[in-house]
Amino acid sequence: MNKDQEKINELWTRGAKNYNRIIDDEINSFRSAGWKKQILSQVKTEGELEILDCGCGPGFFSCIMAQEGHHVTGIDGSELMLSFAIQRAKELGLSVNYKLMDCHELDFEDNSFDLIISRNVTHTLRDHKAVYSQWMRVLKPGGVLLIFDANWHLSRYGYSEHDESVRRYVECMKKYGSDFSGNIYDGNEEALLERFKKHSPDENEVWDNVLKDKIRPDWDAGLLHGIGFANVDYDRDIIEDLWDDKEKCIYGNTPMFMIRAEKPREL
Numbered sequence: 001m002n003k004d005q006e007k008i009n010e011l012w013t014r015g016a017k018n019y020n021r022i023i024d025d026e027i028n029s030f031r032s033a034g035w036k037k038q039i040l041s042q043v044k045t046e047g048e049l050e051i052l053d054c055g056c057g058p059g060f061f062s063c064i065m066a067q068e069g070h071h072v073t074g075i076d077g078s079e080l081m082l083s084f085a086i087q088r089a090k091e092l093g094l095s096v097n098y099k100l101m102d103c104h105e106l107d108f109e110d111n112s113f114d115l116i117i118s119r120n121v122t123h124t125l126r127d128h129k130a131v132y133s134q135w136m137r138v139l140k141p142g143g144v145l146l147i148f149d150a151n152w153h154l155s156r157y158g159y160s161e162h163d164e165s166v167r168r169y170v171e172c173m174k175k176y177g178s179d180f181s182g183n184i185y186d187g188n189e190e191a192l193l194e195r196f197k198k199h200s201p202d203e204n205e206v207w208d209n210v211l212k213d214k215i216r217p218d219w220d221a222g223l224l225h226g227i228g229f230a231n232v233d234y235d236r237d238i239i240e241d242l243w244d245d246k247e248k249c250i251y252g253n254t255p256m257f258m259i260r261a262e263k264p265r266e267l
Helices: 003-014 016-027 031-040 060-067 079-091 128-138 162-176 189-197 201-207 218-227 245-251
Strands: 050-054 071-076 097-100 113-119 139-149 230-235 257-262
Touching (some): 113 128
Parallel strands (some): 071 097, 113 139
Antiparallel strands (some): 139 257
């Protein structure tokens, strides 16, 4: 496995327990119904779908799609993330096919899936063109790709959204008393600012080599067109019915976007 990918997987593994806690809350909230509607409204095919959840993490997308009667395969590069996903599916009485896999090198036959979904994954990719080409390959002709992500990288130190992200972070901590990483506000605003200022050196080494100052989803759309995807479209802000007020407060300057693209029926 590529050394950069190993570092990325390690960072995801470090955050797996907290992310699993977030998914526990999410799957028992209004978000489950909201995401089912958001995803399935983009697919014209009726009946059971073959779905690939790329970077499935603790299995939120995988489980809610399985709840709707679809055949779901979830892949992730973190074994700990997958262990949480497997346990979640078991607790919910769902059958999901989970695999440890790097989405840069998919171990699937061509034309295998009707739908590929990913959330909060593509901002961490080391080679977007390679991954998007793999997604094109394993989609069936007429299959749909849905990418859900945000311009998280622009909140990093030195980039355009950093100052506004800091302001929102402090506002959220004061208003709600905590963030989404388990940190509790103790009244020390200076400590809040220091915590947000920079990630650890190893995190900077990984993330700063990825997107730099690219603006998404525009950048992705151009890449997808170049690879050969058809009917590429996007919505810059889909948070209204998917995020709660706390999420909108802390992350509202980098709202989640959706990119939709199709594999042409004839190549």
